Amino acid sequence: MRSVAIPGAYVPGTTPAHRLDARTKLVLLFAATLASFVASAPWGLVVVAAGLMVALAVSGTSPATVLLGLRPAAVILLVSVLSNAIVLVGQPGFSPEGLTRGVVVVCRIALVVGFALSLSATTAPPALADAIAALLAPLRRLGVPVGGIAMSSSIALRFIPLTVEEVERIRCAQRARGARLDEGGLAARLRSWAQVLVPLVAGLFRRADELSLAMVDRCYTGDQTSLMGPLAPRDWLALLGGVLWALTAMLL
């Protein structure tokens, strides 16, 4: 019933990462992602990991949040590590090289998740959408509907908390009228979730309808004035530092 904390959900604040321009942060995330996948083990990755420590520190994100963010994928990651480590064809057995390979890949994924979470925790969804629009702006000449893409991403981001809210609403309404949702065996619980899913889909469509009506009421047509001003000196500094760091990690 309490509000559910989603790892990486935006929290208003005044950390250095909050003050950076969303465009800067997006470019830095791109550089960091590239570095995480290209950097060679172990030293390149150590440099990337050091970068993640800095990112977590300036964004006030705790490493525990990163682990929480990885949790949904934990089973898949574990299976991929094991399947790399266990050889079934030829001479079946255990492969230490495979294990290392698997662990390295998991580390790379964890790094990317960490960077993405420190961006999303410090950037308001609308600013993120505006930044996407600003960075994609050159594509406008090729006829890409940049405004539409930015608005869709903004709405998609908005619907994540909305979905959580809607699930809570329906469960609360059903429990208030005597539905037993958290009781009984596994089968009973699954059935009770099915009871939530149908109204959830209907409810989300209704919210989407309301949202579109509210947007039309305020003259939304697809193109909006960009509210992004010129970059501040600290943004240029951060960009410069970030690019140098990513290059170092990739070249080591």
Place this chain on the structure above:
Amino acid sequence: MIELRNASYSYDGSRLVVDRVSLSLAPGERVVLLGLNGSGKSTLGRLLNGSLRPSEGSLSVDGESHDLARLVGYVRQDPRNQIVSAVVSDEVAFGPRNLGLSREEVLGRVDEALAACGIEGLRERMTSELSGGQQQLVSLAGVLAMHPRYVVLDEASSMLDRGMRRRVAGVVESLVARGVGVIEIAHSAEALSGASRILVMDEGRLVWEGEELPTGLAERLFGRPGPVPTSQGAADASAHSLEARCVTLAYDELVALDDVSLASRGLTLLVGASGSGKTTLAKVMAGVLRPDAGAALLDGSAVRAGSVGLAFQRSEDQLFCDTVLEDIAFGPRAAGLPDDAALASAREAARMLGVDEGLFERSPLALSGGQMRRVALAGVVSGSPAAYVLDEPTAGLDAPSRLQLRTLVRGLVHEGASVLVITHDPEEWLPLADSVAFLRGGRVTALVRAREAAVRPDLYRDAGLEPPLIVSPAEVRHA
């Protein structure tokens, strides 16, 4: 000038929801549109801003008939259905950004609109974290930032408490003074003060227009002046009792309820400013929210979800089934009644709440606000619980429906049920109540007999509320 000529509108192609209505609205005019639930007021409002097109007749705004949304702003009853963005400043900027203005102009308008609504302090807050009243001011700012020449307020104040209603009224007043034409859809007589004209709708038609409501019409719309408080003689010992015992509950760091103890027999009112923890307490007492400490007890044993009927503040939050009848029958079914018995009690509850049989197969979420409220209440009554918690049950209801609801509640109390009503209009319920609890910042500041609450304005002030007009120590009441 907004000019609507002989306009009709129908959602299903057969029944006219708006039936040959003509009206005009001049700049600087404030017109109030009254009517019972389901009389077509909201549909008329939507016609005026061009989001619905009249199936017959015509509409022109300052001579234009296209792109009317930029000339006519629309503020809804529930800000949750209006807010588009996650951050306040971005929400207010949304409209102006669609008008092709420059960046500086957009930012300037955001500052101006936030200042006009007195919410500069909320600029960087998340819209979802605000209280309902703050959200409504943000919606209003979002509309004002577009510099509309006319504004439609669709029951924009009906979910707000007295203090917040006054703030919204102040913003509207300054708009009118600047020459904006305002049409305000309302249910209460409060909206009439300072109105330049009053319109009354009934069954889709405009039935009356003028400056002063004739008494007969006013009584039909607002009900007769309430009866003088009478002693209810608190319910006898056989009545059920609902109790909160030492309830404490915190959301992260925010303590919503702080050692709240409260026992209710008969009809108890729970009043408090917004954010005082009323709704949280309602959920705890209905057993759907587990407190950190303490317990909710029904006749001395712990409340199980479903054993106390809970009516939500927003009835659309409460409805989830495909059809009205299914929704009302959900409670009895969950209690294990066989199908035909569940449907029978659903029909009985629908009858008690005046839900028309013609609505049974409709989707509950496609109904008008007032009808939705009645269906939601029917869904609570159908389970015939021993106790009820009703969170703002009369919000959005017209006067006859309010009276009907009060009569229903009185009947429930007579049958021995314990009813806790959360309200920001205590004057409406005081004559029926047995006791009144005051909540402030998650603590009970007073729990007194209704007779005492009717003569002690200080109790309201202690709870951070404006005392209702009927509460005054000067008035000596004879038992």
